Amino acid sequence: MTTVISIHSFRGGTGKSNTTANVAARLAAEGNRVAVIDTDIQSPGVHVIFGFEDTPEPTLNDYLWGRSSIAEAAHEITDRVSMDMTVADGGKLWLIPSSIKPGDIARVLREGYDVGTLNDGFRTASKDLNLDYLLIDTHPGLNEETLLSFTISDVLLLLLRPDRQDFQGTAVTVDVARRLDVPNLFLVLNKIPSNVDVDDLREQMTAAYGAETAGFLPLAEEVVENASGGLFSLTSPDHPWSKEIGKIVARIQAN
Amino acid sequence: MSSPSDFGASDSGASGFESEPMLGVADWTELPTDERRCLRWMLRTGEVTTLQTSEELGMDEDASRVVLEALVARKLAVFIDEKIVYVGNVGRRTARFKPGGMWDALADKLIDD
Numbered sequence: 001m002t003t004v005i006s007i008h009s010f011r012g013g014t015g016k017s018n019t020t021a022n023v024a025a026r027l028a029a030e031g032n033r034v035a036v037i038d039t040d041i042q043s044p045g046v047h048v049i050f051g052f053e054d055t056p057e058p059t060l061n062d063y064l065w066g067r068s069s070i071a072e073a074a075h076e077i078t079d080r081v082s083m084d085m086t087v088a089d090g091g092k093l094w095l096i097p098s099s100i101k102p103g104d105i106a107r108v109l110r111e112g113y114d115v116g117t118l119n120d121g122f123r124t125a126s127k128d129l130n131l132d133y134l135l136i137d138t139h140p141g142l143n144e145e146t147l148l149s150f151t152i153s154d155v156l157l158l159l160l161r162p163d164r165q166d167f168q169g170t171a172v173t174v175d176v177a178r179r180l181d182v183p184n185l186f187l188v189l190n191k192i193p194s195n196v197d198v199d200d201l202r203e204q205m206t207a208a209y210g211a212e213t214a215g216f217l218p219l220a221e222e223v224v225e226n227a228s229g230g231l232f233s234l235t236s237p238d239h240p241w242s243k244e245i246g247k248i249v250a251r252i253q254a255n
Numbered sequence: 256m257s258s259p260s261d262f263g264a265s266d267s268g269a270s271g272f273e274s275e276p277m278l279g280v281a282d283w284t285e286l287p288t289d290e291r292r293c294l295r296w297m298l299r300t301g302e303v304t305t306l307q308t309s310e311e312l313g314m315d316e317d318a319s320r321v322v323l324e325a326l327v328a329r330k331l332a333v334f335i336d337e338k339i340v341y342v343g344n345v346g347r348r349t350a351r352f353k354p355g356g357m358w359d360a361l362a363d364k365l366i367d368d
Contacts, residue, residue: 004299115280119298123299142281144279147281148298151280151283151294151298152295179284180283180284180295181288181295
C-alpha cells in the first residue's frame, strides 16, 4: 500500500518544494518507488529543483483536462538522483509536474477543474506505478486541494519558519489536520538561525502543538546560494541541512 | 452540524468555489467520526462494497450501510447498485473572481499566445 505524504505550510516561502524534492530523492536512493506530484497548480516550482527549465509534458494540467492519463503525466527522473548518489536496487523516482506555461495557469484560474479528478489521479498513479511513496507538494494555505490532500494522507509534514506569522498559521493548520484525522503529523522547522537553541525550540514546538518535530533545518548560506539549483542533500550529503533531511526520511520510514 | 448553505453560498465567486447545496472538502471536519473515517478510506480506495466497508470500519454490514447511506444523503457518495458504493462529487474549483473583465482579457491573451 502506498504511503501518501503531503508536504504543506500555512504560508509561502517555507521551503516545501525544496524539502519535497530532497526527501523524495533520498527515499528513491534507498530503493523505494517514489513519485512527486506538484499540486501547486497556480505557482508550480518543484520541477526546477529536479533540474527542469520547462515542465516536461504532458503535465498534471493535461491530466485534469482529460488530455492525458496520469501515467503519461508521470515522468521517470531516477537519473536526476543517480547522477549524484547511488540508487539502491529497485529505487525509482517519478515527477508529475504542473505546467509552468502562462496560458495553462491562466486556463486553470479561469476555468477551474474537478478536484475529484485530482484525487482519482492520486489513486491511479499509486496503483499504476506501484508506488511505495507518493509525495504531494501542496500550495500554501488552506484550500480545497490542500484539505483533500490532508484527508487522504498517511503522513503530513508541516513546514514552518521560526516566525510569528508561521507559528500562528501552523496552529490553525494543526487544528484542521487533527479534525481530518491525519494519522501522522510531523512538523519541520526550516531556516533556523544559527543562534537559536534547537533543544529549547523542540520543547517549545512540542508544548505549543502537541506534535513531533521531525526535522530542524538550519538557515544555511550554502542552501540559499544553491537557489533551487539542484538536490542539495545529494550534492552535499555531509552538510548539517542534508543530515536533517536524512532524519526526516528516517522518521517517515519508521512509521 | 452546519448546514451546507452556510458555506460559500453567495460570495460572488470571490472564494473560488461554486454555490451549490453540497458539502465541500472544508465541511468534512464537521462530519461524524464514522462518516469521516469511511470517506477518507473511500477516497483512497475508490469503489467499495458494504462488506469491505464493514471490515474497514470494524462494524457489521448493517451498521456500515447506515454510514454509507449517510454519505450518500450528503452527496459525498453514490450507490451504483445494491452492493457497490462509489465516491462522487468531491467538488470543483471554479474560476477566480474576475474584476471588470480584465482577467478574461488577460487569460484570453495568454491562452492564445
